[in-house]
Amino acid sequence: MTEPITWTCTGCALLCEDIQVFIKDNRVEKVEHACLKGKARVYRCKHTAISTVDQDEVDVNTAISQAAKILEKAKNPLLYGWSNSTSEAQVAGIELAQTLGACIDSTSSFCQGITINEIMNGSVPSCTLEDVREKADVVIYWGADPMSSHPRHLSKYSYFPRGELRQRGYEEDRTAICIDITESRTAKICKGMFFSIPPGGDAEFMRALMDGLAGRVPKLSYDFDVKRILELAAVLKKAEFGVIFVGLGLVYSIKEEFDLISEFMSTLNKFSNFFLIPMAGHFNMRGFNHNLHEKTGFIHRVAFTKNGPVPGVEYSVVEQLKHGADAVMVVGSDPLASLPLSITRRLKDIPLILVDPCSNLTSRVADVTIPCGASGIEVGGTAVRLDGRKMDISPLIRGNGLSDEMVVRRIMEEVS
Numbered sequence: 177m178t179e180p181i182t183w184t185c186t187g188c189a190l191l192c193e194d195i196q197v198f199i200k201d202n203r204v205e206k207v208e209h210a211c212l213k214g215k216a217r218v219y220r221c222k223h224t225a226i227s228t229v230d231q232d233e234v235d236v237n238t239a240i241s242q243a244a245k246i247l248e249k250a251k252n253p254l255l256y257g258w259s260n261s262t263s264e265a266q267v268a269g270i271e272l273a274q275t276l277g278a279c280i281d282s283t284s285s286f287c288q289g290i291t292i293n294e295i296m297n298g299s300v301p302s303c304t305l306e307d308v309r310e311k312a313d314v315v316i317y318w319g320a321d322p323m324s325s326h327p328r329h330l331s332k333y334s335y336f337p338r339g340e341l342r343q344r345g346y347e348e349d350r351t352a353i354c355i356d357i358t359e360s361r362t363a364k365i366c367k368g369m370f371f372s373i374p375p376g377g378d379a380e381f382m383r384a385l386m387d388g389l390a391g392r393v394p395k396l397s398y399d400f401d402v403k404r405i406l407e408l409a410a411v412l413k414k415a416e417f418g419v420i421f422v423g424l425g426l427v428y429s430i431k432e433e434f435d436l437i438s439e440f441m442s443t444l445n446k447f448s449n450f451f452l453i454p455m456a457g458h459f460n461m462r463g464f465n466h467n468l469h470e471k472t473g474f475i476h477r478v479a480f481t482k483n484g485p486v487p488g489v490e491y492s493v494v495e496q497l498k499h500g501a502d503a504v505m506v507v508g509s510d511p512l513a514s515l516p517l518s519i520t521r522r523l524k525d526i527p528l529i530l531v532d533p534c535s536n537l538t539s540r541v542a543d544v545t546i547p548c549g550a551s552g553i554e555v556g557g558t559a560v561r562l563d564g565r566k567m568d569i570s571p572l573i574r575g576n577g578l579s580d581e582m583v584v585r586r587i588m589e590e591v592s
Contacts, residue, residue: 192214260508279478291427309337320426354366510537
């Protein structure tokens with residue numbers, strides 16, 4: 177067997193950079209060190225899409241031309257997706273949105289975008305995964321189950337490794353805490369530090385913890401042992417380097433009062449030293465936020481107008497699909513699989529373009545489909561890890577099609 181190449185995995189936003197892949201005759205023979213999600217990314221991410229217009233197969237040039245005509249004709253086009261694309265493709269998409277005077281949004285719009293925004297505007301402190309591995313003595317998984325969503329998270333960075341300041345590892349040097357509504361796989365390894373709260377009870381639990389930190393008796397409307405909250409507050413106070421990994425369970429629970437996160441972190445850091453990292457899922461979801469912020473000062477939900485880029489909830493994918501957009505181009509996403517049917521139903525009534533390497537639910541109703549190379553498999557570039565670190569990505573095999581960046585730029589050439 178040939179010598180392995182070292183690959184940065186795009187199976188999730190951990191972007192593990194130590195994966196060994198054996199290639200022979202432009203085909204993957206074997207993958208080592210990757211988790212099941214990483215291996216699935218390698219073996220299952222293959223071209224299954226074809227170029228179509230009105231569900232009839234056409235050549236890619238025809239599909240690109242038709243996509244350009246749809247976008248040119250539209251008065252209020254929406255460009256959406258991007259989290260499974262390289263940063264280079266995302267930048268091309270932002271430039272296309274500016275050229276069209278379109279709205280642009282990503283999958284972060286309805287999940288971790290709100291957390292990333294708090295970090296990028298300086299409201300809450302964050303750190304790198306390497307900092308966690310080398311320094312963290314208290315790790316909180318709040319509304320998150322990384323053993324299921326990011327399988328190498330605990331073993332590579334957050335709990336099990338020996339670190340520069342944590343030589344005795346999880347046995348003595350690290351405390352893992354899980355706060356969630358159910359006892360997840362991650363919660364089971366937390367050695368009695370699992371705190372089960374009712375659905376929607378996160379904000380109240382967070383306020384109770386702040387009371388405990390401040391030396392007040394916590395108050396809760398639901399049944400919970402106050403003594404356990406005080407014990408948890410005591411653990412947090414003693415932390416030398418603490419990290420909270422924020423999952424969607426917490427985001428969805430308190431998104432209407434997300435300022436509470438900033439207040440909680442400020443309270444924590446009066447007594448100890450805590451940082452926050454969002455548990456982004458798609459491998460380059462955070463990359464879009466960084467790239468759009470660099471171009472516009474905003475991380476998502478932007479409309480390009482004659483007066484420049486304008487942010488607003490009304491420019492989100494959800495609001496635009498309800499009643500705003502009159503044409504949609506989706507890149508690297510499958511909204512029919514990930515968004516509620518009540519919202520995506522309208523995609524059948526307006527022109528829809530899909531740029532993706534694979535056939536999916538959205539391709540079944542798309543007016544135009546354009547296949548592209550799979551990012552991280554057939555296409556290289558850069559991406560941003562869930563902690564904000566920029567990473568290089570190399571392709572594993574040679575693909576036959578255009579990259580998603582090239583597709584977007586080809587469309588831009590035809591509408592310019």
